[in-house]
Every structure is written in C-alpha cells, then in structure tokens.
Amino acid sequence: MDPIAYVNGAFVPLSEAKVSVLDRGFLFADGIYEVAAVLDGKLVDSAPHLARLERSVGEIGLALPESLARIEELQKELVARNHLDQGMVYLQVTRGADTSRDFPFPKGDVKPTLVMFVTAKNIVDAPSAKSGIAVITVPDIRWERRDIKSVALLAQVLAKQAAAAAGAAEAWMVEDGHVTEGGSSSAFILTKDDVIVTRPNSNAILPGCTRKAVVKLAEERQLKVEERLFTVDEALAAKEAFITSASSFVQPVVSIDGKTIGDGKPGPVATRLREIYVDFARTTAV
Incomplete structure (x- = not known):
C-alpha cells in the first residue's frame, strides 16, 4: 500500500508527492525541518517540536504557511491516514519555488512549500x-x-x-x-x-x-x-x-x-x- 504524504494543502500518495525543481529548498537548502516521534498513533512531545519549528523559521525570516495548531492537526491526520502506530512524522517547510534562482529572498507572491510524510519504525523495542x-x-x-x-x-x-x-x-x-x-x-x-x-x-x-x-x-x-x-x-x-x-x-x-x-x-x-x-x-x- 502506497503511504500518504502531505504536499501544499493536499494529501497524496507518496509516490505522487512532488515539488518544483525551482524550490529554494532544493536549490539553496533554504528551509527548515522537524521530526516528531509517533507512539501508539500519537505525537510525542509535540509542543516543543512545534516551538522549535517556529523559532527556526523565525531565525531565517521564513513565514509558515499554516498556524502551529493547524500543522499539528495535519500531522495527526497524516498519522491516521497511514494507520501509523509507531514511527516518525517528517515535516519540511521551504521558502518556495522562485523562477529567478537568485540568492536574496524572492520578491513578489512566492508561497512557502510545506511537505510531510511518515516513516514506520519500532522505536520502543529496537x-x-x-x-x-x-x-x-x-x-x-x-x-x-x-x-x-x-x-x-x-x-x-x-x-x-x-x-x-x-x-x-x-x-x-x-x-x-x-x-x-x-x-x-x-x-x-x-x-x-x-x-x-x-x-x-x-x-x-x-x-x-x-x-x-x-x-x-x-x-x-x-x-x-x-x-x-x-x-x-x-x-x-x-x-x-x-x-x-x-x-x-x-x-x-x-x-x-x-x-x-x-x-x-x-x-x-x-x-x-x-x-x-x-x-x-x-x-x-x-
């Protein structure tokens, strides 16, 4: 069964999850990520991870495309859709796709890219x-x-x-x-x-x-x-x-x-x- 990922507002099969080759995360590593553990189908230590996400994006002047509360909701839905009992949720936000490929932050209406996916892993009994x-x-x-x-x-x-x-x-x-x-x-x-x-x-x-x-x-x-x-x-x-x-x-x-x-x-x-x-x-x- 193809796992489900989240890409810019949509839940899609992981095999079909794609972002632009012009994405600044791909071209400049201009992005932030987080990894939260999942245990018994629930997010572990979620609040500190979200607080660190907020701090990291703030340090590089990157606006989150969703609120922290909404991001947590999306993570929970992703866990549920994948029937994940134990493992991790990976989250990545970048400054988005910009056709200029210029080093300074893009000007104009460039939307951040937000992607998430899950990985099953036996953490407790490793x-x-x-x-x-x-x-x-x-x-x-x-x-x-x-x-x-x-x-x-x-x-x-x-x-x-x-x-x-x-x-x-x-x-x-x-x-x-x-x-x-x-x-x-x-x-x-x-x-x-x-x-x-x-x-x-x-x-x-x-x-x-x-x-x-x-x-x-x-x-x-x-x-x-x-x-x-x-x-x-x-x-x-x-x-x-x-x-x-x-x-x-x-x-x-x-x-x-x-x-x-x-x-x-x-x-x-x-x-x-x-x-x-x-x-x-x-x-x-x-």
Missing part, C-alpha cells in the same frame, strides 16, 4: 536499545548556526556515512577537542561520580527536544545533571554514555572509536532513563 550502539568521532565541519534546524545537512550526511563505513550507528562531532553532538542526536556521558553531563544549548548545537525532556526527567528523579562541555577523553573514561533523539528516544553507547565504555553493555542509568522517557512519551503524547 534491538540496539538492548545491545547498545557504537559511536565514532569526526571533526565538526558545520556552520555556526547549528541551533537552527536547517535542511542543509551535508556535513551530517558525511559524518553518518563515516559512521556507517566504520560499522557504527552514530558519529559524535568534535570541535576544539570537545564533543558537540551526534549527527542526528544529542550526546551524554555519565562520569565516575555519577554526574550526567551534556553540552549546554547554544548556537553550537541543536536544542534537542528529547534531550530537554530527558534532562528534566533526570533532575525530577534527583539525578545530578551538569550542562557543560566535555572532551572525547572524558567520554572514553565515562561510566556510561548515551544519545537522545526523537527517532531513538534514549540509546546507550557501548563503544567510542572502538574503545569500550564501562563494561561494554548498556549501563543502568541510560537503561532507566530510557524506560522513564518511554513512559513519559506514552502518557503525554497527543
């Missing part, structure tokens, strides 16, 4: 959550506004490809000796003193929605959390390491650059935080 994942480190070669969820993802593509070639599931990007974040995730470590460490939000990283929720959930349970920079060497010496993202929730990291973290198995803190987040996702999804 085998990697039980086995843990391997991570490699790569230089962070991205631009200086990583807090904007831009569709310009070539640096992340190269990082993730390097990870795949090395048999790893994720790449941690490194700048000035410090880990910034994963190619599509936020990075955490647990120190020998049982302190959860993750890099503070700034223009150096994307403000992860799952990261934000996990930090709050950890603090509510009296776990000590420090938002600060950490080095690769500190990560290698950590008791545990893990990543967070909308597409994986909380995933334990058991090796970095081929070196074992802890005892090489998912640690109790990462495992517990995953359980806590899954429960949070189920009880708060809309």
Whole structure:
C-alpha cells in the first residue's frame, strides 16, 4: 500500500508527492525541518517540536504557511491516514519555488512549500536499545548556526556515512577537542561520580527536544545533571554514555572509536532513563 504524504494543502500518495525543481529548498537548502516521534498513533512531545519549528523559521525570516495548531492537526491526520502506530512524522517547510534562482529572498507572491510524510519504525523495542550502539568521532565541519534546524545537512550526511563505513550507528562531532553532538542526536556521558553531563544549548548545537525532556526527567528523579562541555577523553573514561533523539528516544553507547565504555553493555542509568522517557512519551503524547 502506497503511504500518504502531505504536499501544499493536499494529501497524496507518496509516490505522487512532488515539488518544483525551482524550490529554494532544493536549490539553496533554504528551509527548515522537524521530526516528531509517533507512539501508539500519537505525537510525542509535540509542543516543543512545534516551538522549535517556529523559532527556526523565525531565525531565517521564513513565514509558515499554516498556524502551529493547524500543522499539528495535519500531522495527526497524516498519522491516521497511514494507520501509523509507531514511527516518525517528517515535516519540511521551504521558502518556495522562485523562477529567478537568485540568492536574496524572492520578491513578489512566492508561497512557502510545506511537505510531510511518515516513516514506520519500532522505536520502543529496537534491538540496539538492548545491545547498545557504537559511536565514532569526526571533526565538526558545520556552520555556526547549528541551533537552527536547517535542511542543509551535508556535513551530517558525511559524518553518518563515516559512521556507517566504520560499522557504527552514530558519529559524535568534535570541535576544539570537545564533543558537540551526534549527527542526528544529542550526546551524554555519565562520569565516575555519577554526574550526567551534556553540552549546554547554544548556537553550537541543536536544542534537542528529547534531550530537554530527558534532562528534566533526570533532575525530577534527583539525578545530578551538569550542562557543560566535555572532551572525547572524558567520554572514553565515562561510566556510561548515551544519545537522545526523537527517532531513538534514549540509546546507550557501548563503544567510542572502538574503545569500550564501562563494561561494554548498556549501563543502568541510560537503561532507566530510557524506560522513564518511554513512559513519559506514552502518557503525554497527543
């Protein structure tokens, strides 16, 4: 059965979903995207994702073609039309199609392009959550506004490809000796003193929605959390390491650059935080 996508006001079969070759998202990566998890047919942590979408488009002067409330309605309808129980909804908005192909913003009546589609994925019972994942480190070669969820993802593509070639599931990007974040995730470590460490939000990283929720959930349970920079060497010496993202929730990291973290198995803190987040996702999804 052909999945259903949403393109500029219409629900269409995914195989028939098309945008213009003149779209500025295609020509200039002039656009923003979001990915929201779906669990039990409901959107997980929807409000933070929509708030981040609004912030990102605002940072590049791009007007949303629909209200945030309407976008959420469309996402829910898309989930329902696809009978999606578990997976993700991908949303992308660009500045639209302009015949001039000029770098400055187009003048005149150019409408933004809004597309959405879904992907089925078993997030909760993913085998990697039980086995843990391997991570490699790569230089962070991205631009200086990583807090904007831009569709310009070539640096992340190269990082993730390097990870795949090395048999790893994720790449941690490194700048000035410090880990910034994963190619599509936020990075955490647990120190020998049982302190959860993750890099503070700034223009150096994307403000992860799952990261934000996990930090709050950890603090509510009296776990000590420090938002600060950490080095690769500190990560290698950590008791545990893990990543967070909308597409994986909380995933334990058991090796970095081929070196074992802890005892090489998912640690109790990462495992517990995953359980806590899954429960949070189920009880708060809309």
